[in-house]
Amino acid sequence: MNFKIGIPLLLSLSLLQGAPFQQAAQAASQLSVDQSLYTVKRTQPLNRENLNRDYLQAKILYNNVSLRLQQSLERWRDAPLGRAEIDQIIAQLALINTEFLLNSQDLEAASKDLDLALVRLRNAQVSMMISRPVEMRGILMDAGSIPKTREGIAQVLEQFQAAGFNTIYPEVFRRGYAIYPNSKYTDQDPELRDLGFDPLWELVRESQKRNLRVIPWVWTFRVRSPGFGNPILDRVPALAAHPSDMDDTKAVPRFLSVAHPEARDYIFNLFQEMLSRYPVQGILLDYIRYDEAIPEDAISATRFRQEYFKKYGEFPPLKIAKGTPLFQEWQLWREEQVNLAVRRFKEKLRGYRQEKVLVGGSVFRSESYSRLTKMQNWRHWSNNNWIDFASDMLYTPDKKDLNLWLDWETDGGKRQDLLYPVLGAHRFSSPDDIFGQIGVIQDRHTGGLSIFALAHFKRESLKELKEGPFRKPAMVPHEDLLLALKTILEDLGQWLFRVSQETEAPNPEALNGFRNQLLGLKAAYDRLPVKSYTLEQLQPPFEALLQELNKAALPKPFKQEIRDRLGLLEKLLAIRSRQENNAAKGYTPSTQPSVVVIPAARALPSAKVSRAVNVPVLDGRIEPGEWQNATELKIKYWYNGFSESGINTTVWLSYDQDNLYIGIDNEEPYLDRITAGAQDWDDKRLFTADDAxxxxxxxxxxxxxYYHFALNSKNVRYDARQGDQSWNGKWKSAVAFQDERWQVEMAIPLRELGIDPGKGVALAANFFRNRFQDLTPYSAWSVPFDNYHTPSRFGTLTFD
Known part of the structure; x- marks a missing residue:
């Protein structure tokens, strides 16, 4: 393996250099290696203008790939960099030839060379990706995509095993049906009923041949999809989750009532039937929650009223007002029904089979959303070791979304849970989106990933996965922690040995010294008894190894690469520590959901607006001298009043004989995560995803x-009068960015709104900030409790 930065690479780096490129090259070793797979989408039809545009984009891509390759070489990355270097040089030559042919007006030949350059740049990027020896690599096999022949099943499993996958999640229960025959509790799925063989048994048998793990993916409380029959609710109609509102005649029950003990037992008996027949390694619980369409079913409402009466000697109101302490109690009671289901299922599985059956939860992202709408609190399950892993459904084409959502799911990196996020192939804008998302998962040292689903996954990605992030075979992290740690250390040791054999290896003495210490840690782990080791035997020697790495006289980029490679080991130890601490506690109570309106948020606010001492220059920068004596307000509450926002947003107000001046200072520690999709005046995308x-x-x-004014971080504006967006006001605005904040300045002509400014004149107002990085992205000066367009909740401004 060639780690050296050779003359060909240095020549290629000079192909398209300019000052910005040189500056970027100097900073390359300070950056993490981007593991996205970028390409250029060819423009049609083929003409000189389109071809020249594509060529210029390919030059930018070439520079990006060259930078990444330089950085990977400086870090001695454990990847086939020699192959990447060859692809990058061929791309360079193809781009030079493309320019020559463009100038010669030979568009067909230029287009072919440009295609060659793009293919080679794509190959180079794939080759630079790291591959981990410990990682969940799963594919969710929706029942409709399971092949209908034995040969077809063998073929698809062979494809995924050859590409480096190690786990399949066949959809064993869906819409109330089982995919296997002769269940005591339900019917066999009509799509798989007449195959002449048992598809689940065939999946298990063929997976065993290929060392693939089989974890059935099951719909838990959802047992019906309209138009597909009703095999379970026809058997047990009394357990259906009907709406508690008797006037609701349109809602069709799709779920069993989570609150009915017999419903829980029925489902668990069904699962245990499956586990007793098939030697699978675990179970992934989907729809382990309430139906969001019927969150207050009749059985739950009745049982809550009964238990409330036993506790307080009176019945609660039939209609429980949101935002009250009683609603919080009702919320927690329903959550507890789901908690009971998970807890008792885990308890029933203990000792059920000689082999451990792992329990995973397929869960919604965002704690507040999943708890408030689904009564699903997977953190509580994990805090009590009722699930072995969580598979958050993180469906997006954008790796930035994925990174943000993983921040949510880990509480900013503070939580240590075994996560196998589910990536949504159905949301990818291109099959290549998967590579950037795998890169995010690896950079965060997350335990692995699964892909939803076979029906949507593009098989052409299998080859690139095998050549890139799935290059090495990988064991799953959850089966054997000690073996996983030793596997990581052994893989690291082999890599460091290969580096040490290079003619220009960095400080061979220091490198070999550290490698010996790393192998010494593996030897210590080898001596531990497989089933009776403790965290105390694992953690201190690992921390000692990190201290030795800090002291090692090795180049900074190389040390950072080693440290990054040790990150997954560190993460697995942290997860084990949390699990042991949870077990020692015995039981960890649930946290209180934010569903009660805080008292301070109920009042309608008011403020006096000072006359402007200096008219602000509208450049987007809130300068103290321009806003001297301005009135200060805070956008501080969630729109529902349940909590204060965790980010500072300050509004400054002043006025003169013509205008109301508004300055808004938006604190933003993550400026790179700001979104601004709206591009045109009155583009309503401004309200659905933009920081605004x-x-x-x-x-x-x-x-x-009322008049409605809005703008995003690019100063794209919206205005409307009483909801009529055809009205366009004559207001002015500007936006500017500063360190960890973006600022807005506005001037709104008051007479255009029918307001004659003067001392003592009052107007109704409200101010809002949309920040989609937040778990609750909407915050307000005066809490509307519902949507922003609630005039009764506007505050009052009085000109002073």
Missing amino acids: VEIMLAPAGQKEK
Whole structure:
């Protein structure tokens, strides 16, 4: 393996250099290696203009790949960098030839060379990706995509095993049906009923031949999809989750009531039947929650009322108002029904089979959303070791979304849970999206990934996965912690040995010294008894190894690569520590969900607006001298009043004879995560995904005749009068970015709103900030409790 930065690479780096490129090259070793797979989508039809545009984009891509290759070589990355270097040089030559042919007007030949360059740049990027020897690599096999022949099953499993996958999740229960025959509790799926063989047994048998783990993916409480029959609810109609509102005649039950003990037993008997017949390694619980369409089913409401009466000697109101302490109690009671289901299932599995049966949860992202709408609190399950892993459904084409959502799921990296996020192939804008998302998962030292689903996954990605992130075979992290740690150390030791054999290896004496210490740690782990070791035997010697790495006289980029490679080991130890601590506690209570309105948020706020001492220059920068004596407000509450926002947003107000001046200072520690998709005036995308501010203004006593102003971080604006967006006001605005904040300055002509500014004149107002990085992305000055367009909840501004 060639780690050296050779003359060909240095020549290729000079192909398209300019000052910005040189600056980037100097900083390359300070950056983490981007593991996305970038390409250029060819523009049609083929003409000089389109071809020249594509060529210029390919030059930018070439520079990006060259930088990444330089950085990977400086870090002695454990990847086939020699192969990447060859691809990059061929791409260089192809781009040079493309330019020559473009100038010669030979568009067909230029297009072929450009295609060659793009293929080679793609190959180089794949080759630079790391491959981990410990990692969950799963594919969710939706029942409709399971092949209908034995040969077809063998073929698809062979494809995925050859590509480096180690786990399949066949959809064993869906829509109330089982995919296997002769169940005591339900019917066999009609799509798989007449195959002449048992598809689940065939999947298990063929997986065993290929050392693939089989973890059935099961719908838990959802047992029906309209139009597909009703095999379970026809058997046990009394257990259906009907709406508690008797006037609701349209809602069709799709779930068993989580609150009914017999419903839980029925489902668990069904699962245990499957586990008793098939030697699978675990079970992935999907739909382990309430139905969001019927969150207050009749059985749950009745049982809650009965238990409330036993506790308090009276019945609760039939309609429980949201935001009250009683609603919080109702919320926690329903959560507890789901918690009971998970807990008792885990307890029933203990000792059920000689082999351990792992339990995973397929769960929604965002704690507040999943708890408030689904009554699903997987953190509580994990805190009590009722699940072995969580598979958060993180469906997006954008790796930035994935990184943000993993921040949510790990509480900013503070939680230590075994996570196998599910990536949504159905949401990818291109099959290549998977590579950047795998890169995020690896960079965060997450335990692995699974892909939803076979029906959506593009098989052409299998070859690149095998050549890139799935290059090495990998064991799953959850089966044997000690073996996983030793596997990571052995793989690291082999890599360091290969580096040490290079003619220009960095400080061979220091390198071999550290490698010997690393192998010494593996030897110590080898001596531990397989089933009776403790964290105390694992953690201190690992921490000592990290200290030795810090002291090692090795180049900084190389040391950082070693440290990154040790990150997964460190993460697995942290997860084990949390599990042991949880077990020692015995039981960890659930946290209180944010469903009660805090008292301070109920009042309608008011403020006096000072006359402007200096008219601010509208450049987006809130300078103290321009806003001297301005009135200060805070956008501090969630829109529902359940909590204060965790980020500072300050509004400054002043006025003169013509305008209301508004300055908004938006604290933002993650400026790289700001989104601004809206591009045109009155583009409503501004409200669905953009970081934005919104203002509502109306004459006092005429709140319903309010004006709506909004803008995003690119100063793309929206305005409307009483909801009519055809109205366009004559207001002015500017946006600017500063360290960890973006700022807005606005001037709104008041007379255009029917307001004659003067001392003592009042107007109704509200101010909002949308920040989609937050778990609850909407915050307000005056809490609307519902949506922003609630004039009755506008506050009051009085000109001073």
